[in-house]
Amino acid sequence: MENQVLGKTVENKQIIFKSYIEGIPKETDMELKIVKELNLEKVSKGSNGLLVKNLYLSCDPFMRGRMRDFTGSYLPPFVPGEVIEGFGVSKVLDSDNPDFKPGDIISGFTGWEEYSLVYNTDQMRKVQADDMPLSYHVGLLGMPGFTAYAGFYEVCKPKRGDYVLVSAASGAVGQLVGQLAKLYGCYVVGSAGTKQKVDILKDRLGFDGAFNYKEEADLDKALRRHFPEGIDIYFDNVGGSMLDAALLNMKIHGRIALCGMVSQQSLSNPQGIHNLLQLITKRVKMQGFLQSDYLHLFPRFLEDITSLYKQGKITYLEDMNEGLESAPAALVGLFSGQNTGKKVIRVAHH
């Protein structure tokens, strides 16, 4: 029983955020710290908090945005010298919160460490016992999956037969967008950064077409080849040159959903986009969005996607590393496309 550890003194490994950065994150921007004697006392009365054991931690591109000293965004920056925060799946050891009890599996924001004291439980969800793998709750059934779901249905407003482009298409969000678009009756082409990923898009995820953007000298030409009639929906996960090329290939009344812009997250002076005049001549709607604005749809999402997955109608690619120590390299790897599918760290076997 997990509860047997309560009151004991254990070691707690942590990943510490060192200091604010410029450019692409490096492993040395984080460091492993071992708190030798963490006293696993009960959560104090009246704190409304939880003591949890972290099982899975999620590596997400948005975390780069919290590594700079900028408070004007939708999440506060990390605190230098403190544990990195991210989405995770955890097991409750002790609870002062009436919504959660010891033994519950939960998903939401937690620390990059073995054990966490969690006080902000507003967005914490209890994971219902099920035969879906627990790690899926930071991917297919968590924030990235819900981003794909809300972005595709609510922002892209698809129509059957639409021509759909997805960038970073094998990533945590892109892989689900493409498959939902196929199920909706769209024609779907994905871009990715290796031959292996391109093959996966076509062979395992059922995309109609796919290309390696690193091998295309002219992205506009590549898009014209894949979309001779133009693009109705561009689900943008990268920004930059791909967005500029997509703008040149939009159809009249097309829609662009902006999600993440991973290529621009690390630039202090982001790349200029030159083809916005196309938004006028083609009457295109371009919309940035965050999944957190659509949380009322979360229960329906969970039901829909779980059902599609169990029917074998969608595939989920997960790329898991073992051990908290591997987390910094895994996070850094996102920004050079090292991962194939959703990047997750297994911290402990439950």
Next chain:
Amino acid sequence: MENQVLGKTVENKQIIFKSYIEGIPKETDMELKIVKELNLEKVSKGSNGLLVKNLYLSCDPFMRGRMRDFTGSYLPPFVPGEVIEGFGVSKVLDSDNPDFKPGDIISGFTGWEEYSLVYNTDQMRKVQADDMPLSYHVGLLGMPGFTAYAGFYEVCKPKRGDYVLVSAASGAVGQLVGQLAKLYGCYVVGSAGTKQKVDILKDRLGFDGAFNYKEEADLDKALRRHFPEGIDIYFDNVGGSMLDAALLNMKIHGRIALCGMVSQQSLSNPQGIHNLLQLITKRVKMQGFLQSDYLHLFPRFLEDITSLYKQGKITYLEDMNEGLESAPAALVGLFSGQNTGKKVIRVAHH
């Protein structure tokens, strides 16, 4: 009676488009031609056409887009050596079209010349006898006014109390956007390029604030000064640096309507926009539009705006030149902001 000219031989002055251009239009890109002996015969039977005498011609920024050799836009390019085409108000001299009869006043596409044979009458409207000045039908009651109306209500989706920025705010479109926004209960600030225009915005058009963008070293700072709480709606008539600065100042769930981008129309390599990441963090919708997609609203627009004007609730600034010969300079002047209000050429007194 106008019909007395039918069958006669008259002189027809024309403004000819010389050849495709790069950069900002110059007067020498057009030339005056006098057709010495235009035989004002009746329109041939079965042509469905009209013979018209042009009264007012409209100078509009979108015409720049037709001066380049590019067929992929929403209107075909001008034909070198042929008469320039634009919006106008004309009087029907002869008609083979059952919808129009001699003596009717019409508005729609016509030629930059004294007399025109018009065969494409699909979008031609009959101007109802009224006490509104006829020239208003290429401005307040025509394409620019309708652009403001459709763009503000249908694209910007205003709410009472919204903070609204309008660029090129004393222009044909901007002046009406700002006044509609005030009538809707919004807080409205306009940008313009001279002190005189800024004074007009505040003193005559009732804007809450206005500034001369040419005197602001830092547009971001200027916007922060005028919108300490941020911008809900940016009605963009210019693109470029103003758009980039507005992006930095949008409020959450803000809306940007892209209309014309006059600063970018003449550039073969348009200026890069660097702050699109803001669309995501602030969940902003940016939409390009053309008034022609909303024509079902035109009758309501005409009724609403005519009524508001007659009640003295809106002001209309028109900048009129006399004589067809003045048209090239008037069109060119749009691109350096020479006009104050809607630029119109009076070709003939009716």
